[in-house]
Amino acid sequence: MQDNVVLSVIDAKKSKLKRQIIRELYRSQSRTISQLANRLHTSIPSTTALIEELSLSHWVQGIGTGVAQFGRKPSLFALDATQYATVVVDINIHDTKLMLFNLANQLIYRLDIDLRLDKSPAFLRVLAEPLEQVVQRIKNDQLQVIGVGVSLPGLVNPWEAINHTYPSLNSSEQPLDQLLQNLFDAPAYLINDTKATILGEHRFGLAQGKRHVLSINIDWGIGLGVITNGEILQGAAGFAGELGHIQMKTDGELCSCGKVGCLETLASASSLIRRAKAALADGKASMLADADPDAIDIETIIANANAGDELAIDLLSDVGRALGKALSTTIHLFNPELIIINGVLAKAESAIIKPIELAIDTYCLPNYRDNLTIELSELGELAKFYGTQAYVIQNLLEHELIP
Numbered sequence: 001m002q003d004n005v006v007l008s009v010i011d012a013k014k015s016k017l018k019r020q021i022i023r024e025l026y027r028s029q030s031r032t033i034s035q036l037a038n039r040l041h042t043s044i045p046s047t048t049a050l051i052e053e054l055s056l057s058h059w060v061q062g063i064g065t066g067v068a069q070f071g072r073k074p075s076l077f078a079l080d081a082t083q084y085a086t087v088v089v090d091i092n093i094h095d096t097k098l099m100l101f102n103l104a105n106q107l108i109y110r111l112d113i114d115l116r117l118d119k120s121p122a123f124l125r126v127l128a129e130p131l132e133q134v135v136q137r138i139k140n141d142q143l144q145v146i147g148v149g150v151s152l153p154g155l156v157n158p159w160e161a162i163n164h165t166y167p168s169l170n171s172s173e174q175p176l177d178q179l180l181q182n183l184f185d186a187p188a189y190l191i192n193d194t195k196a197t198i199l200g201e202h203r204f205g206l207a208q209g210k211r212h213v214l215s216i217n218i219d220w221g222i223g224l225g226v227i228t229n230g231e232i233l234q235g236a237a238g239f240a241g242e243l244g245h246i247q248m249k250t251d252g253e254l255c256s257c258g259k260v261g262c263l264e265t266l267a268s269a270s271s272l273i274r275r276a277k278a279a280l281a282d283g284k285a286s287m288l289a290d291a292d293p294d295a296i297d298i299e300t301i302i303a304n305a306n307a308g309d310e311l312a313i314d315l316l317s318d319v320g321r322a323l324g325k326a327l328s329t330t331i332h333l334f335n336p337e338l339i340i341i342n343g344v345l346a347k348a349e350s351a352i353i354k355p356i357e358l359a360i361d362t363y364c365l366p367n368y369r370d371n372l373t374i375e376l377s378e379l380g381e382l383a384k385f386y387g388t389q390a391y392v393i394q395n396l397l398e399h400e401l402i403p
Helices: 002-028 034-042 044-056 123-140 176-184 193-204 269-281 300-307 308-332 346-347 351-361 382-398
Strands: 059-066 073-080 086-091 096-102 107-113 143-151 190-192 212-218 222-228 338-342 372-377
Touching: 002 034, 002 044, 002 059, 002 073, 002 123, 002 382, 034 044, 034 073, 044 059, 086 372, 086 382, 096 123, 096 382, 107 123, 123 176, 123 382, 143 176, 143 193, 176 190, 190 193, 190 300, 190 382, 193 212, 193 222, 193 338, 193 382, 212 308, 212 346, 222 269, 222 308, 269 308, 269 346, 300 308, 300 346, 300 351, 308 346, 338 351, 346 351
Parallel strands: 086 143, 143 190, 212 338, 338 372
Antiparallel strands: 059 073, 086 096, 096 107, 212 222
């Protein structure tokens, strides 16, 4: 009996060390055995044995040699990209994307479908058919899915897998997470799209190594991701960061949430298009008037602003000022070192960054600006996809579901 207990403790310790190796290789992409041993605080022979076991089960593979100052070059190891995969589902009010990623964070399959998130009970039924296409691709490629991640807008409780903004996804017959678990025979996890974005930035983007970061997602809605003391802020129910629904104008427009004067009515992509069409209807002079009103989109407005169109420039400046004023409050609350701008409106680059910076200079106490930089995301939409996969891997490791 005592021997069994000892063996159980040893096996548990080995499993823990294996998970630490997978976590380290996922974040750093490649490591030598010496680097892993230092990171795990264990011996080189023990680390070598663990690597051999992980290699046999196709979790780890050798990828060549590293750099050495003297003597023999050390062998490099990385996660095996050939057998295991995660499914990433990105759902929003514009479209839906279904993707497969391997453990090297490489996109190996992507299917874009014209399916917009709404509150219709039919949404999940329509989604099931393209999901079946992904299932078939997985079978053809002989991959094993270890987990499924879903990024989506709204008030998402990640621990209960419930979206309170889109209740039809929580169908009593078969909610979204159960649909995905049944199709892919793997755990499924839901995460708010803005949380996924800042997680992607934290693991692989501009927020790497940073401890106090804000990431504003200026999309069809507006979300705020917060990193404080190196940890992503979720809140009690996962709702932290709904910047788009703070009131900016007491006598403003009615928001989709039912409140009046929310930031989203002033500064989201949807509101920008609506304001552009209203200005043209009022007879404002603009190159936008040459376009079909129904065809005016974000790209059209940004292109005209870059071409010097006064109305387009003014519209983007108004958006930037509203965003900067709202961000000023969050800067006072969280004192960040970095703000990352992401989302469809980030394509406007300086046309959106400059008015944001001017508003922050106006509404923030000067000392808050001393160590603050504002940058456009280098990852773009990949931040959200990488973050969703990272959230899956994180949960699988924390719940000891792999290796």
